[in-house]
Amino acid sequence: MEKHISIGASILSADLLNLESEIRKLKRNDINMIHFDVMDGVFVPNITFGMPVFESINRIDDDDLSMLLDVHLMIADPLKYIDAFGTSGADYITFHLESESDTVETIRAIHNNGSKAGIAIKPDTPAEAVFPYINSKEHKYPYLNSFADIVLVMTVEPGFSGQKFMDMSEKIRKIREYADNNSAHEVLIAVDGGIDDQTAPIVKSAGADILVSGSYLFKADDMKKAGEMLEA
Ligand code: DX5
Ligand code: ZN
DSSP: OOOOOEEEEEGGGSOGGGHHHHHHHHHHTTOOEEEEEEEBSSSSSOBOOOHHHHHHHHHHIIIIIOOEEEEEEESSOGGGGHHHHHHTTOSEEEEETTSSSOHHHHHHHHHHTTOEEEEEEOTTSOGGGGGGGSOOTTTOGGGGGGSOSEEEEESSOTTOSSOOOOOOHHHHHHHHHHHHHHOSSOOEEEEESSOSTTTHHHHHHHTOSEEEESHHHHHOSSHHHHHHHHHO
């Protein structure tokens, strides 16, 4: 069976002076997920945007767009900001395993807000580090609230868009295999960093479900075609 691939557009690469029209352009080109990269200048060397911008996007989205809002927190203490993003309409909230916040507590806080929880890992963090946060068949329902729905494998060092792709196929395969053999619920694997028409086939064949792409999508002459290339 062909599995479904979702594309998330990292709006860090959009024309930020015209964010609303950039978001409408995504929708017109059949890209239905907005990837919102929050950086604090502490966890990563760069600073991007936060709540006020996110709330504005959610206001456009409320009108008629109905796009998925996927927040990627590259911040030192994500737990502190989960409620703010959750109540502002984030569908997915992903935070870093390498951050200071307690992982289980943060996953629970995300779920308590009704969002799906993702854990992200940097290129140097091994696959095995996320295994304790993927549900085990033995646990079943009572503890589901504490397990991640998504694992985001970074294919660049977090901090900037437009970096060169690092091949994390082996890590993706290990996580896919562990989740398929052990999880009582579906775990999606997302990849983020340097994804384009050349690198997408590599991560898809390793088992990725969600492909995040910034520069490739926003720089494309034909965004629709670019999105289709990633999905195909
Ligand atoms: C990197 C961010 C990515 C990045 C993707 O720290 O998390 O989402 O903006 O941009 P590209 O696709 O240009 O690597
Ligand atoms: Zn990201």
